[in-house]
Amino acid sequence: MQGDYYKTKESVEEYIQLAKDVNGKLLIEKLKQVVPSHSTILEIGSGPGTDWKILKQFYDVTGSDNSNEFLNHLVRNYPKGRFLELDATSLKTDMKFDGIYSNKVMHHLKGDELIDSAKRQNEILNSNGIICHSFWKGEGSEVFKGLFVNYHNVTTLTEVYTKYFDILSIEDYKEFDNNDSLLLIARKK
Numbered sequence: 050m051q052g053d054y055y056k057t058k059e060s061v062e063e064y065i066q067l068a069k070d071v072n073g074k075l076l077i078e079k080l081k082q083v084v085p086s087h088s089t090i091l092e093i094g095s096g097p098g099t100d101w102k103i104l105k106q107f108y109d110v111t112g113s114d115n116s117n118e119f120l121n122h123l124v125r126n127y128p129k130g131r132f133l134e135l136d137a138t139s140l141k142t143d144m145k146f147d148g149i150y151s152n153k154v155m156h157h158l159k160g161d162e163l164i165d166s167a168k169r170q171n172e173i174l175n176s177n178g179i180i181c182h183s184f185w186k187g188e189g190s191e192v193f194k195g196l197f198v199n200y201h202n203v204t205t206l207t208e209v210y211t212k213y214f215d216i217l218s219i220e221d222y223k224e225f226d227n228n229d230s231l232l233l234i235a236r237k238k
């Protein structure tokens with residue numbers, strides 16, 4: 050669930066400016082330790098395409114988003130790229146992937162949506178497929194710039210993902226402040 054922030058031209062342009070110096074290079078280094086290069090990767094919530102561009106250097110990557118404004122931006126900037134309109138919860142695609150990656154997207158899902166998304170991710174992964182998702186670390190939830198934000202910790206992530214995945218690691222890392230983020234890496238059961 051989300052408000053309009055990622056959906057209007059003005060706010061998408063604002064977000065692209067605000068996030069221009071942020072990228073998931075270090076997270077993708079972790080992904081590379083468990084998913085061989087040239088594998089097929091789905092990115093959920095590609096947004097401006099910053100991480101998509103890094104993933105593209107190593108993988109056969111498909112970008113996706115549920116915002117038409119971001120999808121238009123992606124297609125305009127990367128005309129040779131493959132992008133799907135996908136919602137993170139329903140993930141309505143017939144494609145299958147070796148890995149699924151997202152960077153600061155899944156925190157927009159409410160508790161039951163995150164569980165439905167985990168089940169669906171299990172279904173669209175090839176056997177032994179890997180997920181790699183980052184989250185804001187903390188307790189509870191809030192609405193920020195009209196967007197729902199659900200904070201997570203090791204316990205909440207373990208509860209959600211254990212049914213469909215073997216958790217390989219849940220590690221703290223620093224996005225802006227020490228230990229403000231968590232990276233989950235898990236393998237399809």
Ligand SMILES: C[S@@+](CC[C@H](N)C(=O)[O-])C[C@H]1O[C@@H](n2cnc3c(N)ncnc32)[C@H](O)[C@@H]1O
Pocket residue numbers: 050051055068072073093094095096097098099100101113114115116119135136137138151152153154157
């Ligand atoms: C913080 S940005 C991600 C930035 C991206 N990782 C990058 O490399 O630039 C969050 C993105 O998730 C998308 N998003 C939010 N909720 C979503 C949902 N339910 N399904 C799919 N995409 C979603 C937003 O439209 C936005 O593009």
